[in-house]
Amino acid sequence: MPGSRLLVVTAVAAERDAVLAGLAGKPPEPGPRHEPPQPVGSVESVVAGVGPAAAAAATADALARARAEGRPFHLVLCAGIAGGFAERAPLGSVVVASRIVAADLGAGTAEGFVDVTELGFGTVAHEPPADLAAEVAGAAGALLAPVLTVSTVTGTAGRAADLAARHPGAGAEAMEGFGVAEAAVRAGVPVLEVRAVSNTVGPRDRAAWRIPEALRALSHACAAAARPLFAAARAGGGRRAPRHDRPAPGAPS
Numbered sequence: 001m002p003g004s005r006l007l008v009v010t011a012v013a014a015e016r017d018a019v020l021a022g023l024a025g026k027p028p029e030p031g032p033r034h035e036p037p038q039p040v041g042s043v044e045s046v047v048a049g050v051g052p053a054a055a056a057a058a059t060a061d062a063l064a065r066a067r068a069e070g071r072p073f074h075l076v077l078c079a080g081i082a083g084g085f086a087e088r089a090p091l092g093s094v095v096v097a098s099r100i101v102a103a104d105l106g107a108g109t110a111e112g113f114v115d116v117t118e119l120g121f122g123t124v125a126h127e128p129p130a131d132l133a134a135e136v137a138g139a140a141g142a143l144l145a146p147v148l149t150v151s152t153v154t155g156t157a158g159r160a161a162d163l164a165a166r167h168p169g170a171g172a173e174a175m176e177g178f179g180v181a182e183a184a185v186r187a188g189v190p191v192l193e194v195r196a197v198s199n200t201v202g203p204r205d206r207a208a209w210r211i212p213e214a215l216r217a218l219s220h221a222c223a224a225a226a227r228p229l230f231a232a233a234r235a236g237g238g239r240r241a242p243r244h245d246r247p248a249p250g251a252p253s
């Protein structure tokens with residue numbers, strides 16, 4: 001559909017497959033692995049790799065190429081699995097970001113962590129369109145809450161408590177959202193983040209990760225939210241994000 005284009009950014013191919021199957025209305029049922037989904041015409045996907053730097057680079061590249069080719073994107077969806085803050089986001093639940101927050105971008109000091117905004121170097125949070133995020137969360141039966149972006153997966157109770165204290169109400173942590181949002185905001189394209197919880201934020205227990213269940217939950221959430229997502233892509237996310245061709249205010253020159 002011309003004029004309605006959605007860019008999906010995931011870290012790995014399994015997340016992409018889950019999202020595209022959901023958007024195509026074919027979320028997988030439990031059981032043997034399904035075929036990769038057929039592409040939906042107005043959706044393109046990028047498998048960016050893990051972490052905010054890879055996510056920002058891949059998103060910026062996809063947005064710039066599409067714009068140069070005269071087929072710009074109207075909405076960016078960052079999606080994947082995540083760690084959930086247990087009291088709000090249990091295993092298998094889904095979180096839609098009300099804010100996308102860079103949680104470890106800053107400096108350690110004798111008084112504790114100071115983020116880059118407090119240091120005077122720009123922003124540590126991006127805001128998805130509030131109405132759209134709420135509508136997608138409602139359609140998907142998801143928690144609407146801040147999603148933290150970290151470069152290191154939390155592996156201790158101490159760090160989990162520290163993050164929860166600094167970000168009261170946070171629903172989940174993952175590793176790509178802020179990078180995707182940096183690229184999208186600079187290109188003037190609205191951005192959403194949707195995460196399904198594969199593990200709890202806390203002491204590292206790799207055996208307790210429930211990745212297949214989270215991927216299924218992600219797929220079902222995307223199926224349930226497909227209508228508002230496509231409507232938003234047609235409308236450009238409801239509102240344009242501010243565009244930064246120059247460094248963002250407060251960024252070092």
Ligand SMILES: O=C(O)c1cccc(C(=O)CC[C@H]2O[C@@H](n3cnc4c(=O)[nH]cnc43)[C@H](O)[C@@H]2O)c1
Nearest residue numbers: 011050081082083153154173174175176199201206
């Ligand atoms: O701990 C390990 O051994 C390990 C092995 C393979 C991959 C990982 C990851 O951490 C993958 C991170 C990947 O998934 C998202 N994710 C999922 N849960 C979390 C989390 O609790 N904290 C941060 N990120 C998480 C993330 O967006 C990455 O794409 C670990």
